[in-house]
Amino acid sequence: MLNLKEPFAGLRILKLVSKQSLYREVYEAKTPGGTKVYLIVYDNHTSQMLMNKGVMKEFAMIRDLQNMAFPSPINSGSYKFDGRSLSFMTAKYFEGTTLRAMMGGKPLPEKVAVSIALQVMSAMKHLIGYTNGGGHYNLNPDTIIVSKVNDGGVAVHLGGLDHVSGPCSEQPPFITNDLNPCFCAPETFLGHFSAAADVYSMGMLLGYMLLGYYPFEINETLSEGQIRIITSFDADPKLGNMPLELKNIIARAISNNLKVRYTDLCSMFSELMNYGEDDEDDDLFDDLDDDLEDDKEEDDLDDIQQALDPKAPRLKITSSVKHGEGLKGVAGMVELKQTLSCDFVDVITHRKLAEKFNIRPNNILLFGPQGCGKTYISLRLAEECDMAVYTVNPSDLGSIYIHGTQGLIRELFQRAEEKAKQNKNGCLLLVDEIDAHLAKRDLQGRENQADEVAEWLVQLNDCVEKNVFVIGMTNRLDCLDKAAIRHGRFDKVFYVGLPDLGKLPHEKHIDYKGLAEMCEGFTAGDIAYVVKEASRLTFLACLNKRKNNLVIKEALLKEVIAATIPSVSNEELRVYERIWEDYSNKNVNRSRTIGFRA
Numbered sequence: 001m002l003n004l005k006e007p008f009a010g011l012r013i014l015k016l017v018s019k020q021s022l023y024r025e026v027y028e029a030k031t032p033g034g035t036k037v038y039l040i041v042y043d044n045h046t047s048q049m050l051m052n053k054g055v056m057k058e059f060a061m062i063r064d065l066q067n068m069a070f071p072s073p074i075n076s077g078s079y080k081f082d083g084r085s086l087s088f089m090t091a092k093y094f095e096g097t098t099l100r101a102m103m104g105g106k107p108l109p110e111k112v113a114v115s116i117a118l119q120v121m122s123a124m125k126h127l128i129g130y131t132n133g134g135g136h137y138n139l140n141p142d143t144i145i146v147s148k149v150n151d152g153g154v155a156v157h158l159g160g161l162d163h164v165s166g167p168c169s170e171q172p173p174f175i176t177n178d179l180n181p182c183f184c185a186p187e188t189f190l191g192h193f194s195a196a197a198d199v200y201s202m203g204m205l206l207g208y209m210l211l212g213y214y215p216f217e218i219n220e221t222l223s224e225g226q227i228r229i230i231t232s233f234d235a236d237p238k239l240g241n242m243p244l245e246l247k248n249i250i251a252r253a254i255s256n257n258l259k260v261r262y263t264d265l266c267s268m269f270s271e272l273m274n275y276g277e278d279d280e281d282d283d284l285f286d287d288l289d290d291d292l293e294d295d296k297e298e299d300d301l302d303d304i305q306q307a308l309d310p311k312a313p314r315l316k317i318t319s320s321v322k323h324g325e326g327l328k329g330v331a332g333m334v335e336l337k338q339t340l341s342c343d344f345v346d347v348i349t350h351r352k353l354a355e356k357f358n359i360r361p362n363n364i365l366l367f368g369p370q371g372c373g374k375t376y377i378s379l380r381l382a383e384e385c386d387m388a389v390y391t392v393n394p395s396d397l398g399s400i401y402i403h404g405t406q407g408l409i410r411e412l413f414q415r416a417e418e419k420a421k422q423n424k425n426g427c428l429l430l431v432d433e434i435d436a437h438l439a440k441r442d443l444q445g446r447e448n449q450a451d452e453v454a455e456w457l458v459q460l461n462d463c464v465e466k467n468v469f470v471i472g473m474t475n476r477l478d479c480l481d482k483a484a485i486r487h488g489r490f491d492k493v494f495y496v497g498l499p500d501l502g503k504l505p506h507e508k509h510i511d512y513k514g515l516a517e518m519c520e521g522f523t524a525g526d527i528a529y530v531v532k533e534a535s536r537l538t539f540l541a542c543l544n545k546r547k548n549n550l551v552i553k554e555a556l557l558k559e560v561i562a563a564t565i566p567s568v569s570n571e572e573l574r575v576y577e578r579i580w581e582d583y584s585n586k587n588v589n590r591s592r593t594i595g596f597r598a
Helices: 059-064 099-103 110-130 186-190 193-211 225-231 246-255 266-278 303-308 334-349 349-358 375-383 402-421 448-464 512-518 524-545 554-562 570-586
Strands: 012-018 025-032 036-043 073-081 084-090 142-148 155-156 293-297 319-323 365-368 388-392 427-431 468-474 492-496 592-594
Touching: 012 036, 036 059, 059 073, 059 084, 059 110, 099 142, 099 293, 110 142, 110 155, 110 193, 110 266, 186 193, 186 225, 193 246, 193 266, 246 266, 266 375, 266 524, 319 402, 334 375, 334 492, 365 375, 375 388, 375 427, 375 468, 388 402, 402 427, 402 448, 402 468, 512 554, 524 554
Parallel strands: 365 468, 365 492, 388 427, 427 468
Antiparallel strands: 012 025, 025 036, 036 084, 073 084, 142 155, 293 319, 319 388
């Protein structure tokens, strides 16, 4: 749109940086004072649908969010150039290259790929809130800019923000013909865009970074129709030899089944962050995150099943025995820890004494907002009991075969029973998003899951007698089938609210009360992000000042907290509390509220 030889709004244009559409371009430019800036330019005539009250939606969003991963605005306005009316914004310049150029057709090291993915998703949390459950909708290697930082790592910047929008169906309020179809969720080809669409794009991105090619047999030379067919019906992504846990995260993210896929990037972020933390061995502040050692045991039932029936669906998860601090590693939550210790840990530990009184452990259901630590608490409980553990996600039990999922559910409990025979303390099944397995059978669109729900109910009936225990986690208690929440299946139901602040390596005198007040509405994932960010900034300060004895300051924590938007709004929290209140009123004297106190 611009002539490199002519000035624009007082700026000297240096070069074109990005041109992914006919209506929007990004340039490098210089101010009259010689300062280099980025210049984002829109053609007003061809981008009317991207304006709100005469202002480009992208420009308004950048000004409102002020996030480090987004362009840092300097000024904006309108300008007549070569007979065209153009809108523009200048932003601070930074050195960087596109993710695609950085990769150069080769896969990235796992730590680098995971770091980039986490940074993108961290920034996306703000977009999800800003768009009321919408998203970026254009995440791909050409819209992610990567810069090197002093510690040898990378910093991520998000581009391609002209498609940011709330959830939409059939007629999205943006142009779609410039999207990269290799990263588009199958439903978006029909015009359906939601936070789950970005989950798919993120899964494809993570797979692309780790493999150097796409998880499905697609590429940019294929037509949109060809890509749509392949990604809509190919249920078996090719994920190479990457770790099983990472495979499961990606496979779930790029599932064409919306019931299996993460609902938004906040859920995916939590799982990937937990995976990334297990691999960190060079953090300056090691005591921020205790590495959990897993004694992994390979299951041989896969090979037996495959030999008996080569066409049968296979359960592709393995068990492990967790070692660590146990419930001591959970900050705060005194009442919850005491209850779990009395009702579960003590009974497991003193089994013979408990049997004299006909007492046995119960299956447990944890309910609360996403990101509040339900999975973390469950894993620490497994450590406390020294039990064999299977971590089960909805995608682990998905099958394209008729009644295939029922078979996988049976196999899961069979495996757990075999493990329980090998481990005197038993086997623990940690079932994330259990509402995906045990949804009300009368819900519209869930009728075809009735047989699967029935299979779960049958297995839950007598699993405790077989030394197999289930901890289910959900943020949709109101969607669970009533038959699941009864005595003998899930005897204990706990509400897990927003977390408190845990221990931090810090300067001696910190105002914990003040920090807690600032963190009102923060989830465990939000607080973990704050800790990580403060740790990263302190690490950079160590490098810059050439000191290795700096600690996290209260002022820095406050600064990071102030710049972080909570994942759970007050309105969302009230919804969860209303659901819990309704459930509690119907189940008086059965369940107790276990919250978190600052």
